[in-house]
Amino acid sequence: MDQAYDDSLTERYRELSDDIAAAVAVVSATRGSALHAITVDSFLDVSYDPPTMAVSVYSGSRMMETLETSSHFAISLLNSDQRDISERLGASGQPLYGSLKGIDTFPAPHAGQPVLTEAIAWFELKLTEVLEVATHNLVVGEVVSMGAGADAGTSRPLLRWRKGYGTIGKR
Template sequence: MNTSSPRAPAPTFDTGHFRQALGQFATGVTVITTRLADGSFRGLTASSFNSVSLTPPLVLWSLGTNANSMPIFSGNSHYVINVLAADQAHLAKLFSTRGDYPWDTVPYELSRTGQPILTGACAWFECHNRSRYPEGDHVIFVGEVEHCEFIPRPPLIFHGGQFHSLA
């Protein structure tokens, strides 16, 4: 089955306008975490998270092709998608910056496969790095969920360039 379509005409707007329009869609906020072969941890903030399938349990998120962490996440077999709670905006900000993070200041526990799970997240999904699809200037990661948990708490929301809460 052919799933490709003819190319769309060139857009009539610039990337700044497109980004502002996208900012009108409220999203949850996640931190994707993983463990490197040397035992160190890495993480990044992402709002591009969505469910794909219940059977098998699949989720997706995306990462810019030029991101410094692209080799880490495309090369590791597992990662955890941590859905941040309303009181965790500081973690979203911390993991949205480049560089090494002070993991000694971040409360976490280890998953079954040794991946960091952020303490207090309202949900988390431990995923096998099933597949990746390059599209535009991003790569779409599809994770097969091996384990998940949740704590009913208000989530952290991102809208219009700012963090919000449902509480």
């Protein structure tokens, strides 16, 4: 395949995939005694029975290194007031240790994975499979505990669209 065509296809894909509106979440896990987290918008519910989710994580990232050593992880769905958290945890080169410093969290009940207190919803997952796909890994987990934030009924989700942030109307 011609390299110019390859680059053109990649750039066009990036442009058009930015038109996919996506909820924003934080994936978190413990690494030793440290809490580690990143912002993601590539995650999905895979199955209801058993409850299963998947998240796409860059294979060369420190977060992927953390997930490779963890048996569990958490996904916290951000509300529209948590844009600052999304930007902070989404910055490249963020430090491995202290990434959740100053962000209110609590340990999820099953394996103690860090969950964001103000999240609309959260899921603690047992890692069941890691699939290598291009430059990323699809990390699959079975939900072992879950919950909703105190304001889940009135909060609106943080969404990413065209490299910007937004939300939708109230429920």
